[in-house]
Amino acid sequence: MQLLEQTILKYGKVYAGDVLKVDSFLNHQVDVALLNKMGAELAGRFAGEGITKVLTLEASGIAVAIMAALSLGVKMVFAKKAKTSNSSSDVYTGRVHSYTRGKDFEIVVSKEYLGKDDNVLIVDDFLATGSALYGMIDIINQAGARLKGVGIAIEKGYQGGGDKLRGEGVRVESLAIIDKMSEDGIVFRG
Amino acid sequence: MQLLEQTILKYGKVYAGDVLKVDSFLNHQVDVALLNKMGAELAGRFAGEGITKVLTLEASGIAVAIMAALSLGVKMVFAKKAKTSNSSSDVYTGRVHSYTRGKDFEIVVSKEYLGKDDNVLIVDDFLATGSALYGMIDIINQAGARLKGVGIAIEKGYQGGGDKLRGEGVRVESLAIIDKMSEDGIVFRG
Numbered sequence: 001m002q003l004l005e006q007t008i009l010k011y012g013k014v015y016a017g018d019v020l021k022v023d024s025f026l027n028h029q030v031d032v033a034l035l036n037k038m039g040a041e042l043a044g045r046f047a048g049e050g051i052t053k054v055l056t057l058e059a060s061g062i063a064v065a066i067m068a069a070l071s072l073g074v075k076m077v078f079a080k081k082a083k084t085s086n087s088s089s090d091v092y093t094g095r096v097h098s099y100t101r102g103k104d105f106e107i108v109v110s111k112e113y114l115g116k117d118d119n120v121l122i123v124d125d126f127l128a129t130g131s132a133l134y135g136m137i138d139i140i141n142q143a144g145a146r147l148k149g150v151g152i153a154i155e156k157g158y159q160g161g162g163d164k165l166r167g168e169g170v171r172v173e174s175l176a177i178i179d180k181m182s183e184d185g186i187v188f189r190g
Numbered sequence: 191m192q193l194l195e196q197t198i199l200k201y202g203k204v205y206a207g208d209v210l211k212v213d214s215f216l217n218h219q220v221d222v223a224l225l226n227k228m229g230a231e232l233a234g235r236f237a238g239e240g241i242t243k244v245l246t247l248e249a250s251g252i253a254v255a256i257m258a259a260l261s262l263g264v265k266m267v268f269a270k271k272a273k274t275s276n277s278s279s280d281v282y283t284g285r286v287h288s289y290t291r292g293k294d295f296e297i298v299v300s301k302e303y304l305g306k307d308d309n310v311l312i313v314d315d316f317l318a319t320g321s322a323l324y325g326m327i328d329i330i331n332q333a334g335a336r337l338k339g340v341g342i343a344i345e346k347g348y349q350g351g352g353d354k355l356r357g358e359g360v361r362v363e364s365l366a367i368i369d370k371m372s373e374d375g376i377v378f379r380g
Binding site for chain 1: 213214218219220221222223225226248249252253256257259260263264265266267268270299300302303
């Protein structure tokens with residue numbers, strides 16, 4: 001999506017440690033008009049897949065997920081980061097590794113909001129190694145629902161998570177795929 | 191807003207300890223079509239106020255705030271819950287008391303995204319004592335911006351935070367105000 005790539009080039013900031021800050025339009029301040037276009041673009045790519053629900057992870061995934069759900073005309077569910085270890089029978093749980101914080105955490109979705117009749121589109125702001133996605137896919141499988149695809153705002157292609165999922169047969173659509181990134185510049189996948 | 195009141199009556203669950211669970215449409219699963227209408231209603235109430243930015247607090251405020259910002263045609267900023275005590279000169283900080291967790295926490299907004307030219311509408315999902323709002327108002331004042339009003343999905347009127355703010359001259363618009371709530375039922379303000 002050219003508009004997103006241009007916005008990343010204009011406002012994104014690359015820092016040491018493989019950090020791309022997009023706080024000015026995605027992760028802190030939200031350019032809602034841009035997000036609306038991004039949501040519509042993702043919805044268009046998955047039109048005809050019979051999506052019944054969009055799934056994301058709080059907090060930074062919510063903005064783009066809600067816009068995709070708005071365009072698709074379906075409800076959105078955001079997995080919550082469990083504050084305490086959760087073995088309640090009312091929730092599905094998944095495990096996610098946080099590279100920034102160097103540890104695993106648990107995510108939960110209430111069994112009420114995901115079930116075997118659901119065709120799920122996962123939407124998230126970033127895709128790097130895919131750890132958050134595997135946690136959500138685990139939850140979708142527990143619910144007996146079907147994963148119809150993954151829609152991502154910005155994929156760090158060089159980290160391999162997206163291509164690993166594609167290799168496993170998951171349809172992954174990213175609005176911008178970064179193949180190379182340094183303080184000298186950003187190269188998008190062709 | 192009648193549609194929201196009806197949805198609360200139909201799907202909201204009241205638990206001991208003054209808990210209203212609206213997980214099925216607002217706080218975990220999000221009824222995006224309803225939220226879009228709520229955002230449009232809030233935007234309509236503050237039309238003509240020259241709003242330049244919507245401010246909310248992650249995570250549960252994001253959904254309704256983004257919809258209000260979409261209707262207003264402005265950007266949205268979500269204050270972040272600081273993971274560590276933050277005395278950086280790059281951020282404004284506010285303090286919020288969490289009654290559920292029984293302690294204070296710090297919220298931060300980057301100085302880049304709020305400034306003296308901004309007319310701010312705070313939007314949040316719940317208003318009870320108003321602690322989160324006072325934290326955000328503090329940040330707006332630090333930024334030299336103007337608070338034009340507060341738009342809320344569900345106000346627990348009997349907790350007094352909304353009326354206290356109104357008494358201080360803040361325009362508070364809530365889409366549903368609960369004046370009484372128990373496991374026997376919910377009474378909305380006339």
